[in-house]
Amino acid sequence: MTEAASVGGILPTAAEEARFWALIETAWTSLGPEPLALRRALIERDPNDDELADRYAIDDCLDPFLDALRGLSEALSSEDLVALDRVLERRLHGIDRADIHEVTDGSDDGFLYCRGYIVALGRAFYDAVTTNPTMAILDAECEAMCYFFAHLHRERFGTWTDTGSGISRETGDNVAGWPR
Numbered sequence: 001m002t003e004a005a006s007v008g009g010i011l012p013t014a015a016e017e018a019r020f021w022a023l024i025e026t027a028w029t030s031l032g033p034e035p036l037a038l039r040r041a042l043i044e045r046d047p048n049d050d051e052l053a054d055r056y057a058i059d060d061c062l063d064p065f066l067d068a069l070r071g072l073s074e075a076l077s078s079e080d081l082v083a084l085d086r087v088l089e090r091r092l093h094g095i096d097r098a099d100i101h102e103v104t105d106g107s108d109d110g111f112l113y114c115r116g117y118i119v120a121l122g123r124a125f126y127d128a129v130t131t132n133p134t135m136a137i138l139d140a141e142c143e144a145m146c147y148f149f150a151h152l153h154r155e156r157f158g159t160w161t162d163t164g165s166g167i168s169r170e171t172g173d174n175v176a177g178w179p180r
Helices: 003-007 014-029 033-044 053-059 062-073 078-094 098-104 108-120 123-131 148-157
Strands: none
Touching (some): 014 033, 108 123
8 A cells, every 4th residue: 555545635636746846846946057056966965975065055045945936836826725735745744754854853843844855955855865864964954845835825815725635744643654
């Protein structure tokens, strides 16, 4: 049984997933070639190398990235924002795993924010961490990403998103990721 099937609720469609990752990539691309090169360096690095100079440079790009993502999302409908939030929720849930937490450390909230960082850096980094948890980065955080589309929905439409997924973003909710 897949994670999606075991969790239940409304699942993102392939088109929603593609739109989500395309939006993130477009936001990064709008910042120019340097942030793209920094992200690539994080993905291609040796995870056992303690030198993470690129990590700190990319951290400085997170606020401009979020601003660009906000700009790209401003005209989206309520339904679009809910769909994007559903994808975000599912991606955060998918990496709610003990093996990733072991690398990133942190409190429950800190691990959620770290998972926000992993998603914010884009699909290639997300996939790298999913495949090899040692690619995650200790104490890296992007709290604003964790509820980005839900907050935007509330600002624009006055209500919090109801994704209908039946899952939580909170740490430890993905039972498959935390063997007991």
